[in-house]
Amino acid sequence: xxxxxxxxxxxxxxxxxxxxxxxxxxxxxxxxxxxxxxxxxxxxxxxxxxxxxxxxxxxxxxxxxxxxxxxxxxxxxxxxxxxxxxxxxxxxxxxxxxxxxxxxxxxxxxxxxxxxxxxxxxxxxxxxxxxxxxxxxxxxxxxxxxxxxxxxxxxxxxxxxxxxxxxxxxxxxxxxxxxxxxxxxxxxxxxxxxxxxxxxxxxxxxxxxxxxxxxxxxxxxxxxxxxxxxxxxxxxxxxxxxxxxxxxxxxxxxxxxxxx
Ligand code: PGA
Numbered sequence: 001x002x003x004x005x006x007x008x009x010x011x012x013x014x015x016x017x018x019x020x021x022x023x024x025x026x027x028x029x030x031x032x033x034x035x036x037x038x039x040x041x042x043x044x045x046x047x048x049x050x051x052x053x054x055x056x057x058x059x060x061x062x063x064x065x066x067x068x069x070x071x072x073x074x075x076x077x078x079x080x081x082x083x084x085x086x087x088x089x090x091x092x093x094x095x096x097x098x099x100x101x102x103x104x105x106x107x108x109x110x111x112x113x114x115x116x117x118x119x120x121x122x123x124x125x126x127x128x129x130x131x132x133x134x135x136x137x138x139x140x141x142x143x144x145x146x147x148x149x150x151x152x153x154x155x156x157x158x159x160x161x162x163x164x165x166x167x168x169x170x171x172x173x174x175x176x177x178x179x180x181x182x183x184x185x186x187x188x189x190x191x192x193x194x195x196x197x198x199x200x201x202x203x204x205x206x207x208x209x210x211x212x213x214x215x216x217x218x219x220x221x222x223x224x225x226x227x228x229x230x231x232x233x234x235x236x237x238x239x240x241x242x243x244x245x246x247x248x249x250x251x252x253x254x255x256x257x258x259x260x
Contacts, residue, residue: 004257005207005208005210005232006039006040006041006210006232007039007040007041007226007232007233007253007254007256007257008040008041008042008043008167008210008212008232008233008253009040009041009042009043009233009234009236009246009249009250009253010042010043010044010045010066010094010128010212010233010234010235010236011029011043011044011045011236011237011240011241011246012045012068012096012099012214012235012236012237012240013044013045013046013047013068013240013241014047014068014101014237015047016047016241017046017047017050017241019050019053022046022050022053022054022057023053023057024243025241025243026044026053026054026057026058026063027057028243028247029042029044029063029243029246029247030057030058030061030062030063032243032247032250033061033062033063033247033250034061034062036062036250036251036254037254037257039254039257040233040250040253040254040257041064041233042062042063042064042250043063043064043065043066043093043094044058044063044064044065044066044240045065045066045067045068045094045095045096045128046065046066046067046068047068048067048068048082048087051065051067051087051090051092052090054090055090055091059091064093064094065091065092065093065094066087066092066093066094066095066096066125066126066128067082067087067092067094067095067096067125068095068096068099069082069095069096069097069099069102069116070082070083070084070087070095070097070116070119070120070123070125071083071084071116071119072112072115072116072119073119074119083123084119084120084122084123084125085123087123087125088123088124088125092125093125093126094125094126094127094128094167095116095120095125095126095127095128096127096128096130096169096235097113097116097117097120097127097128097129097130098110098113098116098117098129098130098131098150098154099130099171100130100132100171100173100176101176104173110149110150110153110154111153113129113150113153113154114153114154114156114157115157117129117154117157117158117166118157118158118162121158121162121165121166126165126166126167127166127167128166128167128168128169128212128235129151129154129166129167129168129169130168130169130171130214130235131147131150131151131168131169131170131171131194132147132150132170132171132172132173132176132215133146133147133172133173133174134173134174135173135174138172138174143190144190144193147170147190147193147194148193148197151168151194151197151198152197154166155197155198155200155201158201160201160202160204160205163198163201163202163205163209164202164204164205164208164209166209167209167210167211167212168194168198168209168210168211168212169211169212169213169214169235170187170190170191170194170211170212170213170214171213171214171215171235172186172187172190172215174215175214175215175216176214176215176216176237177216177237177238178215178216179216180215180216181215181216181217181218181221181225182213182215184224184225184227184228184231187213187225187228187231188228188229188230188231191211191213191228191229191230191231192229192230194211194230195209195211195230210232210233211230211231211232212231212232212233212234212235213225213226213231213233213234213235214234214235214236214237216237216238217234217235217236217239217249218239218245218249219239219245219248219249219252222234222248222249222252222253222256223252223255223256226252226253226256226257227256227259233253234249234253236249
């Protein structure tokens, strides 16, 4: 059996939140996560203006925080962009890169996502690299070629040591925010494919890189997904905005760890 990797559950708030609501949510998540075993990591990726709030409310807790994107540049005349180093100044640990909403609405290329991944790593953040196919691509039998292209663009830019420090999130575009989850078998098949792709880079990366599933993960489907051999946790959108649901998903990771 493969080496047991730690489980990880990360919330992606997207463009949601206001100071007052965030306070209630972050305090509840921080308190609830306090009783989780060490083997399950918890994080929340908040909109940039709320980084300082996350830092104040989560500092010293079991919950790490991060951003949902970073600039490909270190600094300079890039109006509206946020540098990875800026997030680090607020104690961030994670940066989501290449989310399908950014690939689709901001026309981010695989090459740009790879550069952002490298930038995040160089700044000391853990990039959560998102990959995933559209429904059209799945139905055309292109899932592996699309995901292979997306992940290879990133891996070719990284040294073997850097490849070990990324997290990958498989998020089928057709499952995001739609209520349609990939079945555990469908998700596991893609995760196994991703692990094989990592093995081409290094055996250490294949064994050690944490692979998350994302796309309509809810308390009632999380454990089944997290029990799969190559699924090490989840990237949670909608359900991360409700502390009861988010904490229940964290508990599902604990339960899945116990049986896997
Ligand atoms: P969802 O979003 O859980 O709301 O489907 C997941 C994501 O986009 O990261």
